Amino acid sequence: MQEKKVRTRFAPSxxxxxxxxxxxxxxxEYLIAxxxxxxFxxxxxxxxxxxQVEGAVEVIYDTLKTVGLNHDEGPDIGGAFGPYVQSERMGTYKKYAEQLVQEGKAYYCFCSKDRLASLHEENSFGGYxxxxxxxxxxxVDALLASGTPHVIRQKMPTEGTTTFHDAVYGDISVENKELEDQVLLKSDGFPTYNFANVIDDHLMEITHVxxxxxxxSSTPKYNLLYDAYGWEIPVYVHLPxxxxxNADGTTSKLSKRHGSTGFADLVREGYLPVAIINYIALLGWCPKDNEEKMDLQGLTERFSIDGISKSPSVFDYDKLTWLNGEYLRAMTPEEFTEQAMPYYQQVFGDTQADWSVLTLILQPRVTKLNEIPGMIGFLKDLPDYPVDFFVNKKSKxxxxxxxxxxxxxxxxLKDLSNWTVSELHDTLLNLxxxxxxxxxxxxxxxRIAAAGQTVTPGGAMELLxxxxxEESLRRLELGLKKCEG
Known part of the structure; x- marks a missing residue:
């Protein structure tokens, strides 16, 4: 029998x-597929x-495109299993919910919100x-005929256990008595998250969830739905x-108090999308060759489900910064200049500078692109520096x-006509x-007169x-006046 084609889905809200x-x-999901x-x-x-948040769908599209996770089917490009937006599939869910009612596997529930709220307060059952x-x-017929608001609930087993297999965590069993009769269709006609997931995954022939x-803990509910319809259960892959x-050295679920947790925020902090993707891949997965620096193609070639860990992983911003620096240094000077240009322009505005020299001194040193303005701000405005900066024991x-x-x-330097690093180098060393x-x-x-600070990303010739x-001579004149008193 021919093996089924692997199909995964990313289904964000x-x-x-x-x-x-x-x-x-x-x-x-992309790598598995x-x-x-x-x-995918x-x-x-x-x-x-x-x-729902306005603009969130565009954020999803933009993020996937930026990092190279190109989908084969979706709302924007279509496909054989569309539509790919759940609200456009509303006609699908009701018939499947009512099918289970007709088969005696689900029922209409007419309980009011007040009754359900009182049950929750009493906690006598732990659920419905x-x-x-x-x-x-x-x-039931009379209540339906009168238009009484209702939901459709699945009849869950009340005895025994439900066991499912996960590709990462192995076999997991849940006591059926702990499972509430789950709502499939809400009173407004919208499906619940779990129900819509199962219907859509089956109809779209998803093989790996x-x-x-x-x-x-929700997976037994999914499986009982698959069983109710007699459908094949997909491969489950749950991620750590x-x-x-935390500040005290302990760990807790990643949140904004630990730092940026959103892709867009990390990009704004100067991290490259390729470095973010590379690092995120290592949060709970390790390739067999223990390689750490991998682009999307390298990740795709190496990825296997058996490399996913059960243990939680800690988001290490220092590790991400190191990896980002590795990607920056591996760029050609032209690539680095292109990535750095928005940050160069934060300092220089529309003024042109020798970008190749700037890249030459910055590329070996920068670990995050947003470090650049702080590293070169002195090139725009000469700091008000103390005269003591000219005193240096090592340089005598x-x-x-x-x-x-x-x-x-x-x-x-006034007589120098060819203002380049090499000419500046020869002129000053001859002097x-x-x-x-x-x-x-x-x-x-x-260098002190040119930069107004003791630590600079480049030497005197590069800065000049x-x-x-014109600006170099102006600064040297100011330095001379400062030294003379």
Whole structure:
């Protein structure tokens, strides 16, 4: 018999931003499908109308596109199993719910919200008390005829256990007496989350259901629905919890108090999408070759379900930052400049600078793109620095020798016509030789005057090249005046 084609689905609800947990689920679903040459489907689950957030659907599309998780079927591109938005499938769910009623596997429940609320307060049963489960048929017919609001509930077994197999956690059993008669169709005609999931997954021929381990307790409800219809149960893949590290060293479920938890927020902090995806893949999964730096193709080639861990993983921002730095350093200078340009422009605005020199000094040092403005802000505005900066024991500079050094440097630089790093380098080092000074002794006051700070991302020649001749000479003149008193 021919093996079924692997089909996975990412089915987010448009209720907010893309959390790293949602993105990891989407990534694993994509990798499971693509590693097996299968299909990755996007389905929008918008049945919870009250919690929908305007623009959230666009966030889903934009995020998946940005990280390269291209879906084979979905609301925007169609497919053979559409529609791919749950609210557009409303005609589908009612007939399946009523089918179970007709087969004696579900029933109409007419209990009011007040009655259900009182049950919850009393907590006598721990859930719904099955009041309507055995109503006489003539009473049911009369209530339906009068238009009494109702839901449809599934008849759950009250004895024995329900066991299911998960690809990560193995066999898990639940006592049936703990299962409430679940609502399938709400009084407004909308399906419940669990019910719509099962119907859609079956009709779309989904073979693998991937979700967080917090849904493990719901899985028996899914299986009892599959059994009620006589449908094949998909492969379940439950993912370990993602935690954050607290200030006291303990861990708890990842939340905003630990740092940015949304994809868009991480990008705004200067992380590359490829680094975010790479890192998120390692939150609960390890490749057999223990490789850490992998693009989407590398992840697809290596991914296997048996590499997923049962243990919670801790979101380590330092590890993400390290990985991001590795990707930045692996770029060509042109690629880095393109990524860094919005941050360069935060400092320079419309003013042009020698971007190639800026990239030369920054690319080896930057670990997050949003570090760039803080690293080069002095190039826009010379800081108000103390004259003590010119004094440096290692370079053997003092206020007394810094002034004549700057005067000599200004003299030779004024005559320099080709303002490039190499020409600046040769001119200044020749000056040091002529003045019988060590290179460091000459370059220290030049760099301090140019930058106004002791720590800079580049040396004197690079900074002068970026500043340009006019601004460089202006700053050196100001430094000379500062040294002279």
């Amino acid at each position: 448009p209720t907010g931003f893309m959390h790293v947990g949602n993105l990891r689920t989407a990534l694993y 693509k590693n097996a040459s299968g299909d 489907i996007l389905r929008i689950e918008d049945t919870d109308q009250e919690r 008390d099955r009041h309507c489960r055995h109503l006489p048929q003539d009473e 991937v979700r967080g381990s917090e849904y493990l 919890l993602i935690k954050g590290r 500079t003092t206020l007394e020798n810094s002034a004549p050094i700057l005067r000599e440097a200004i003299g030779v 040091a030789q002529r003045l019988e000074l060590k290179n460091g002794t000459l370059l220290w006051p030049v 090249a970026i500043l340009g001749k």
